[in-house]
Amino acid sequence: MFILKNVQYKAIIAVDELHIPAQKTTCIVGESGGGKSTLIRLLNQLISCDKGEIFYKNQPIHTLDPIQLRREVVMIPQAPVIFDGTVKDNLLIGLTFSGKPLAGENELTDVLTTVCLEKELAEPAGPLSGGEQQRLSLARALLMNPEVYIFDEPTSALDEETEKKVMDNVVGEVKRKRKTLIIVTHSKKVAQTYADVVIEMKNGSAATVKKGVKKNG
Numbered sequence: 001m002f003i004l005k006n007v008q009y010k011a012i013i014a015v016d017e018l019h020i021p022a023q024k025t026t027c028i029v030g031e032s033g034g035g036k037s038t039l040i041r042l043l044n045q046l047i048s049c050d051k052g053e054i055f056y057k058n059q060p061i062h063t064l065d066p067i068q069l070r071r072e073v074v075m076i077p078q079a080p081v082i083f084d085g086t087v088k089d090n091l092l093i094g095l096t097f098s099g100k101p102l103a104g105e106n107e108l109t110d111v112l113t114t115v116c117l118e119k120e121l122a123e124p125a126g127p128l129s130g131g132e133q134q135r136l137s138l139a140r141a142l143l144m145n146p147e148v149y150i151f152d153e154p155t156s157a158l159d160e161e162t163e164k165k166v167m168d169n170v171v172g173e174v175k176r177k178r179k180t181l182i183i184v185t186h187s188k189k190v191a192q193t194y195a196d197v198v199i200e201m202k203n204g205s206a207a208t209v210k211k212g213v214k215k216n217g
């Protein structure tokens with residue numbers, strides 16, 4: 001899905017060659033400050049590399065319309081973005097941004113169930129806890145049904161039990177739809193359990209450390 005060749009970004013990223021496969025779950029792990037978030041920002045053109053080339057579906061990423069790309073490659077940043085309004089408003093706004101038809105209430109409540117968020121659609125989103133806001137932004141991304149989901153530390157604010165339920169559901173749904181999932185995580189457990197491919201970032205360079213060894217991949 002993505003191929004990076006000789007990519008450099010400031011003094012932060014220096015990647016000779018890296019492949020991120022389609023329809024698989026790729027976990028990006030590594031020490032704090034190693035360049036994980038910077039790498040994923042390159043993948044949806046929030047930033048552009050200084051040298052080298054990134055290909056998305058075999059096309060040089062810099063030749064693609066960034067708005068269109070970000071509709072196909074949806075990123076959920078580390079700190080969830082929550083808008084003024086209700087839970088429902090916060091779910092629908094992703095569809096509005098991506099120019100897709102709005103979802104009905106059944107679909108909205110189903111997606112809340114998928115992310116284990118027991119809140120009413122009419123509730124204000126502002127007072128939700130950090131972990132609830134993380135799940136709301138995951139639900140917003142799921143509704144958008146993009147080609148590629150990029151989640152930066154999606155469950156960092158969740159307890160272990162909730163993390164497992166949410167990840168089982170979310171990874172299961174993405175796999176069922178045959179989409180591509182890229183997760184930045186500090187959790188060895190998340191990487192071990194869900195990754196088809198593990199990429200380790202260290203001082204800005206990337207190495208694929210596990211590939212194709214997981215069942216159900």
Ligand SMILES: Nc1ncnc2c1ncn2[C@@H]1O[C@H](COP(=O)(O)OP(=O)(O)OP(=O)(O)O)[C@@H](O)[C@H]1O
Binds near residue numbers: 010031032033037038
């Ligand atoms: N625009 C920028 N200009 C200069 N330095 C930057 C910029 N963005 C990030 N950095 C630095 O690049 C390094 C890598 O940051 P990045 O956020 O990619 O790391 P990370 O692996 O995601 O870390 P963490 O696990 O702590 O979230 C850090 O030292 C950070 O301070």
